[in-house]
Amino acid sequence: MTIAEILRKMIAYSNGNIHDIDHLIRVWTYAKTIGELEGIDKDTQFILEVAAIAHDIACPLCREKYGNTNGKYQEEEGVPLTKELLSDCDMSESQIERVAYLVGHHHTLQEIDGIDYQILIEADYIANATENGYSRENIENFMSKIMKTESGKRLAQDIFCL
Template sequence: MKNTGSVINAMIRYYSGDIKRINHFIKVYGYSKAIGEMENLDDKTREILEVTAVVHDIGIKVSEEKYHSSAGHYQQLEGPAVAADMLENLGYEQEFIERVCYLIAHHHTYTNIDGLDYQILVEADFLVNLDEDKTPGDGIRNVKQNIFRTKTGISFLNHLFGV
């Protein structure tokens, strides 16, 4: 069945027992959904964003097995193929899957951001990572200045971290 709930279900099964990874993608999904709605994304772009938020780190499992690392560049390399298989099995169309895979393959690349779905995904992932990594104030201010662009993402960052 093709809906975000089925993607979340598939990802919980994929990361069965790894509550840290599951909680991470659920938080990124929540911020992505909220920012996408507040920034008035059209329905198709919002669906792409929300599904990508759920699967954005799907490459970690393969990266850790293959390279003994969860580094971003390995996630970007390994994630698209795993996500494509999952999304095909859930009934998503090829064009949709291609955009999701593109976003997965670039979500740790912060130059040449080519769409609001990409920008919001990056911002949502940062909102979660800044907290999970206990990033100090200077690092948060640097990310705000260099990465964040949406009005909603900046507002969330200000209210969450007091910057």
């Protein structure tokens, strides 16, 4: 399956929730941009983009089950949902496992173990900061302590006029 087909599948899964759809498209766009600017290999770029599209797959379930979309709940509930979503997407088992791992850790800022994970964290943060109006201090703190890619930092500087 292509990225476009997986994106369409995730949009359909979002069941008309415009906020969720806009957010996943925003995170995917930032992740795609950072990954391409960083020059990551084609396979890692694919995993990154699929993870960016699916990263908040658990939000509808978490709203229903817990009454909120707490990051830890998203991580716990997201892994099996991601595996189910991707089960018929012509991806290898190792690709699906890596995407599920990334979805299951996208709120965990410690022990980031790959460029795909790093970029997903950066892209999700930038999207959340734009959507929620994070303070300049918060953004600068995240950039200095968590962001590692030069492309992510430049993108955040351009977006937030830093």
